Amino acid sequence: xxxxxxxxxxxxxxxxxxxxxxxxxxxxxxxxxxxxxxxxxxxxxxxxxxxxxxxxxxxxxxxxxxxxxxxxxxxxxxxxxxxxxxxxxxxxxxxxxxxxxxxxx
Amino acid sequence: xxxxxxxxxxxxxxxxxxxxxxxxxxxxxxxxxxxxxxxxxxxxxxxxxxxxxxxxxxxxxxxxxxxxxxxxxxxxxxxxxxxxxxxxxxxxxxxxxxxxxxxxxxxxxxxxxxxxxxxxxxxxxxxxxxxxxxxxxxxxxxxxxxxxxxxxxxxxxxxxxxxxxxxxxxxxxxxxxxxxxxxxxxxxxxxxxxxxxxxxxxxxxxxxxxxxxxxxxxxxxxxxxxxxxxxxxxxxxxxxxxxxxxxxxxxxxxxxxxxxxxxxxxxxxxxxxxxxxxxxxxxxxxxxxxxxxxxxxxxxxxxxxxxxxxxxxxxxxxxxxxxxxxxxxxxxxxxxxxxxxxxxxxxxxxxxxxxxxxxxxxxxxxxxxxxxxxxxxxxxxxxxxxxxxxxxxxxxxxxxxxxxxxxxxxxxxxxxxxxxxxxxxxxxxxxxxxxxxxxxxxxxxxxxxxxxxxxxxxxxxxxxxxxxxxxxxxxxxxxxxxxxxxxxxxxxxxxxxxxxxxxxxxxxxxxxxxxxxxxxxxxxxxxxxxxxxxxxxxxxxxxxxxxxxxxxxxxxxxxxxxxxxxxxxxxxxxxxxxxxxxxxxxxxxxxxxxxxxxxxxxxxxxxxxxxxxxxxxxxxxxxxxxxxxxxxxxxxxxxxxxxxxxxxxxxxxxxxxxxxxxxxxxxxxxxxxxxxxxxxxxxxxxxxxxxxxxxxxxxxxxxxxxxxxxxxxxxxxxxxxxxxxxxxxxxxxxxxxxxxxxxxxxxxxxxxxxxxxxxxxxxxxxxxxxxxxxxxxxxxxxxxxxxxxxxxxxxxxxxxxxxxxxxxxxxxxxxxxxxxxxxxxxxxxxxxxxxxxxxxxxxxxxxxxxxxxxxxxxxxxxxxxxxxxxxxxxxxxxxxxxxxxxx
Numbered sequence: 008x009x010x011x012x013x014x015x016x017x018x019x020x021x022x023x024x025x026x027x028x029x030x031x032x033x034x035x036x037x038x039x040x041x042x043x044x045x046x047x048x049x050x051x052x053x054x055x056x057x058x059x060x061x062x063x064x065x066x067x068x069x070x071x072x073x074x075x076x077x078x079x080x081x082x083x084x085x086x087x088x089x090x091x092x093x094x095x096x097x098x099x100x101x102x103x104x105x106x107x108x109x110x111x112x
Numbered sequence: 113x114x115x116x117x118x119x120x121x122x123x124x125x126x127x128x129x130x131x132x133x134x135x136x137x138x139x140x141x142x143x144x145x146x147x148x149x150x151x152x153x154x155x156x157x158x159x160x161x162x163x164x165x166x167x168x169x170x171x172x173x174x175x176x177x178x179x180x181x182x183x184x185x186x187x188x189x190x191x192x193x194x195x196x197x198x199x200x201x202x203x204x205x206x207x208x209x210x211x212x213x214x215x216x217x218x219x220x221x222x223x224x225x226x227x228x229x230x231x232x233x234x235x236x237x238x239x240x241x242x243x244x245x246x247x248x249x250x251x252x253x254x255x256x257x258x259x260x261x262x263x264x265x266x267x268x269x270x271x272x273x274x275x276x277x278x279x280x281x282x283x284x285x286x287x288x289x290x291x292x293x294x295x296x297x298x299x300x301x302x303x304x305x306x307x308x309x310x311x312x313x314x315x316x317x318x319x320x321x322x323x324x325x326x327x328x329x330x331x332x333x334x335x336x337x338x339x340x341x342x343x344x345x346x347x348x349x350x351x352x353x354x355x356x357x358x359x360x361x362x363x364x365x366x367x368x369x370x371x372x373x374x375x376x377x378x379x380x381x382x383x384x385x386x387x388x389x390x391x392x393x394x395x396x397x398x399x400x401x402x403x404x405x406x407x408x409x410x411x412x413x414x415x416x417x418x419x420x421x422x423x424x425x426x427x428x429x430x431x432x433x434x435x436x437x438x439x440x441x442x443x444x445x446x447x448x449x450x451x452x453x454x455x456x457x458x459x460x461x462x463x464x465x466x467x468x469x470x471x472x473x474x475x476x477x478x479x480x481x482x483x484x485x486x487x488x489x490x491x492x493x494x495x496x497x498x499x500x501x502x503x504x505x506x507x508x509x510x511x512x513x514x515x516x517x518x519x520x521x522x523x524x525x526x527x528x529x530x531x532x533x534x535x536x537x538x539x540x541x542x543x544x545x546x547x548x549x550x551x552x553x554x555x556x557x558x559x560x561x562x563x564x565x566x567x568x569x570x571x572x573x574x575x576x577x578x579x580x581x582x583x584x585x586x587x588x589x590x591x592x593x594x595x596x597x598x599x600x601x602x603x604x605x606x607x608x609x610x611x612x613x614x615x616x617x618x619x620x621x622x623x624x625x626x627x628x629x630x631x632x633x634x635x636x637x638x639x640x641x642x643x644x645x646x647x648x649x650x651x652x653x654x655x656x657x658x659x660x661x662x663x664x665x666x667x668x669x670x671x672x673x674x675x676x677x678x679x680x681x682x683x684x685x686x687x688x689x690x691x692x693x694x695x696x697x698x699x700x701x702x703x704x705x706x707x708x709x710x711x712x713x714x715x716x717x718x719x720x721x722x723x724x725x726x727x728x729x730x731x732x733x734x735x736x737x738x739x740x741x742x743x744x745x746x747x748x749x750x751x752x753x754x755x756x757x758x759x760x761x762x763x764x765x766x767x768x769x770x771x772x773x774x775x776x777x778x779x780x781x782x783x784x785x786x787x788x789x790x791x792x793x794x795x796x797x798x799x800x801x802x803x804x805x806x807x808x809x810x811x812x813x814x815x816x817x818x819x820x821x822x823x824x825x826x827x828x829x830x831x832x833x834x835x836x837x838x839x840x841x842x843x844x845x846x847x848x849x850x851x852x853x854x855x856x857x858x859x860x861x862x863x864x865x866x867x868x869x870x871x872x873x874x875x876x877x878x879x880x881x882x883x884x885x886x887x888x889x890x891x892x893x894x895x896x897x898x899x900x901x902x903x904x905x906x907x908x909x910x911x912x913x914x915x916x917x918x919x920x921x922x923x924x925x926x927x928x929x930x931x932x933x934x935x936x937x938x939x940x941x942x943x944x945x946x947x948x949x950x951x952x953x954x955x956x957x958x959x960x961x962x963x964x965x966x967x968x969x970x971x972x973x974x975x976x977x978x979x980x981x982x983x984x985x986x987x988x989x990x991x992x993x994x995x996x997x998x999x
Contacts, residue, residue: 028134028136034144049160049166050161053165053169055133
C-alpha cells in the first residue's frame with residue numbers, strides 16, 4: 008500500500024467518524040488539520056468521485072430530509088485503507104522519533 | 113458574483129461530472145463562503161483551483177484507458193475516438209514504411225510542382241496590382257506622340273491621364289559615367305499610382321516648367337550617393353545637362369511595367385520646350401488613363417475609336433497602315449501587364465496539373481494494393497462490432513495524415529521549385545520580383561495535398577466499405593482483390609496514367625522540336641563571331657534639327673562615332689567594325705526599336721506601312737554577311753551629300769516595285785532627305801527568329817537628319833578570351849574617356865536570349881514529362897507485379913496443364929503493352945486536342961505535328977514494354993507446385 012495524499016487521509020478520517028455531506032467534510036477537514044489543508048469544492052468532489060469509484064466510500068441511500076444534499080459514508084474497504092495508512096504513519100513516526108531525540112540540544 | 117461565475121465554470125465540466133456534482137459544488141461553495149472567517153480567501157481558492165480540475169476531468173474523459181471496452185470502437189465521445197484513430201493510423205503507417213514513404217514522395221512531387229507553378233501564377237496573374245482604383249486603370253495600347261496623347265483627352269469616360277516614356281541617358285556626378293534608364297513622365301503619373309517619396313519629394317506641377325529636376329530610384333540613390341540624404345538638392349549631370357535631385361522614390365513602389373518597363377533609375381518631368389511635346393513624329397509615350405466611376409472599358413473603347421478615326425481624317429496617311437485606320441485599343445492595366453504571359457502560365461499550370469494526376473493515380477494503386485492487407489483487419493473489426501462509418505473514417509484519417517506529410521514535402525519542393533523557376537525563367541516575366549512561397553501558397557499546397565490524399569485514398573476505402581459482412585473472411589482476401597471489378601479498375605488506372613503522360617510527352621516533343629528549329633533558323637545574317645556593344649553617344653539632346661540636310665549636330669556626332677569605330681578596329685584580333693542605330697538581335701521578343709519612317713519613292717504611291725530605318729556604318733553588310741539580291745552596298749566615303757546612297761530590303765522592293773531589280777536606281781525622300789537606291793538586300797530576321805520580316809531601309813549614318821542618342825557597335829572577331837571585354841572597353845575609353853560601356857554581348861548570347869522562352873518551355877515540359885514517364889513505368893510495373901502475385905494460383909494451374917513459361921511471359925507482356933496501347937490511343941486524342949493550346953508557342957513546327965506525336969507514342973509503348981518485363985519474368989518463373997501449396 009502506497010502513501011495516501013494528506014487530503015485523502017483527512018477525508019477518510021472525517022467520514023470514519025460518521026456520514027457527512029460535502030460542506031460538512033470541508034469544514035471538518037479544515038478543523039482537524041488546524042487550517043493546514045484547505046479544500047475547495049472542485050477538488051473535494053473530484054476526490055469523492057474517485058473514492059466512490061474505487062469503493063472506499065459510498066453514498067447514503069436516503070438523502071437527509073431537510074435538503075437534498077448527498078451524504079457520503081465510509082465503506083469497510085475505506086476503513087481498512089485508513090487503518091493501514093495510520094499504521095504505516097505510526098511505524099514511520101516511531102522510527103523517526105529517536106533520531107530527532109538524539110539531535111536535541 | 114463569485115457564485116454566478118462558479119456556476120458558469122461548472123457548466124464547462126464534462127456532462128457526466130456536471131450532472132452528478134455540479135449543483136452540490138455550487139451549494140458547498142455558498143455554505144463555505146457563508147461560514148468562513150475570511151470569505152475572500154475562500155472565493156480566491158475556489159476560483160483559482162477550478163481550472164486544473166476542469167482540465168483533469170476533460171483529460172479523463174478524452175484519454176481514459178478503456179481496457180474493458182467490448183468493441184474496437186467504443187461509444188466514447190467523438191474527440192476521443194478521433195484521437196485514438198490518429199494514434200492507430202500512425203502506428204499502422206509506421207508498420208508499412210515503404211508504402212507510406214512512397215505515397216508521401218509521390219504526393220510531395222505532385223503537390224510541390226503544382227504549388228511552385230501556382231506561386232508564380234498567383235503572384236503574376238491573380239493578385240491585384242497595388243494601385244488605388246486599379247480596376248479603373250486602363251492603357252491605350254502602343255506608343256504615342258504627345259500630341260496624340262492630347263487627342264485622347266477628348267475621351268469623356270476617362271477622368272485622369274498620365275503618360276511616360278523611357279530612354280537611355282548618361283548620368284555623371286564625380287566618378288565614372290553611368291548609363292541609366294530614365295523615365296519622362298507627365299504630372300499625373302505619380303499621383304495615379306499613389307507613389308511616395310522615401311526621401312525629399314516627388315515631382316510637383318511647378319517642376320514641369322523646368323525639366324532640370326529629377327527623382328532618383330532608391331537603388332540609384334544608394335549607388336550614386338550611398339544613401340546619403342544630402343543628395344537632395346545636389347546637382348548631377350544627365351546627358352551633360354545639370355539637373356537637381358529633389359527626391360528619392362519609395363523602394364516598395366511597384367513599377368507599372370507595361371508603361372515604363374521593369375526598371376527605371378531616374379524620373380524626370382517631360383520638358384515643355386522639347387520637340388517631342390509638339391511634333392507628331394515622336395511615338396515614344398505610353399498612355400494610361402483612369403476610367404470615371406461607373407464607366408466601362410467598352411465605353412472608353414468606343415470613344416477611343418472615334419478619336420482614332422478623327423485623327424486619321426485630320427492627318428491623312430499618318431495614322432493609317434495598309435489603308436486601315438490605326439486603332440487605339442483600350443485595355444485594362446491588369447490585362448496589359450500580364451496578358452502576354454497569361455496563356456503560357458495557364459498552360460504550365462495545366463501541365464503540372466496533369467503531372468499531379470499521374471502521381472495521384474500511382475497513389476491510388478498503392479492504396480488499393482495496401483487495401484488487401486487492410487481488408488482482413490477491417491473485416492475482423494467489423495465482425496467484432498465496429499461500425500462501417502467508423503472504419504471508413506479510420507481510412508480517411510490515415511489518408512489525411514499521409515496527405516499532410518505529402519503537403520509538407522510538397523511545400524519544401526515548391527520552395528526549391530520557385531527558386532529554380534525564377535533562376536531559369538527568361539527575362540521579362542512581369543511582376544517577377546515579388547514571387548515567392550508565402551502563406552497563400554502554403555495554404556494551397558496544404559489543401560491540394562490533403563484533398564488529393566483524401567479523394568484518392570477514398571476510392572479504395574469505399575470499395576472496402578461496400579463489401580458484405582463475411583466476404584473478406586471467407587475469401588481470405590484473394591477472392592475480393594482478384595475479382596473482375598478490381599482488375600478492371602486497376603487496368604483503367606494504368607490506361608489513364610498512360611493517356612495523361614502521353615499528353616505531356618507530346619507537348620514536350622512539340623515544344624522541343626520548335627526550340628531546335630528556332631536554334632537552327634536562317635536569320636539572314638552571320639550569327640557567330642560577332643560582338644555587339646550598345647552605347648549612348650552623347651548628342652546635343654532634343655536639338656532642333658536643320659531642315660533638308662544633315663546638320664552640324666549630326667556631323668559632330670558622326671565624327672565621334674567614327675573615332676570610336678577606328679579605335680575598336682585597332683584592337684588585336686578584331687577583323688572589322690561597323691555600327692548602327694540598332695543591330696541584329698539587339699531587340700528580341702516582340703520589342704522593335706528604334707526608327708520607323710516612310711520612304712516616299714519618286715513616282716510611286718507612298719508605302720502603306722512605315723519601314724524600319726537603319727542608319728549604319730560602311731561595312732555593315734560585309735560584317736554581317738548579308739547578301740544582295742540586286743546591286744550592292746555603297747562604298748566607303750561615297751556618302752557625302754544628297755542624294756545619299758541607300759539600300760532597301762527585298763520585302764520593301766517587292767511591295768513597291770514588284771521586283772528587286774526594278775528598285776535599283778530609284779530615288780526616294782525620307783524625313784526630308786533625298787536618297788538613291790544602290791542595292792536590294794535579302795530579308796533578315798533583325799528582331800528575332802520568330803518575328804516577321806519588316807520592310808527596311810539602310811542609309812549611311814552620316815545622312816541622318818538628326819543625331820540619335822544611341823548607337824550600337826558591332827565587330828567581327830574570332831577572339832573569345834576573357835581579356836576581350838577589357839580590351840574593347842579600353843579601346844572605347846581611349847577616345848571617349850567618359851562614355852559608359854555597360855554591356856558587351858556576343859551575337860550567340862543574343863540569339864540565346866531570343867530563343868530563351870522556347871528553351872524554357874521545352875525544358876519545363878521536358879522535366880514534367882520525364883517525371884511522368886518514371887511514374888508511369890513504376891505504376892505499370894507495380895500493377896502488373898501485383899496482378900501476377902494474385903494470379904499465381906491460376907498461373908500454376910496453367911503451367912501444370914501444359915502451358916509453357918514463355919507463354920505466360922508473353923501473356924503478361926501483351927497485357928502490359930495492351931493497356932499502354934489503349935492509354936496511348938486515348939492520350940493521342942487528348943494530345944491532339946491540347947495541341948491547339950500550344951499552337952501559338954510553336955515555331956517552325958506544325959501544331960499537332962504527327963511525326964512528333966508518333967514518336968511520343970513509341971516512347972510510351974517502349975517504356976510500357978520495358979516495365980512489363982520484370983513482371984513477365986516473374987510470371988514465367990512460377991513454380992506450379994509451390995504456388996498451389998500456398999493457398
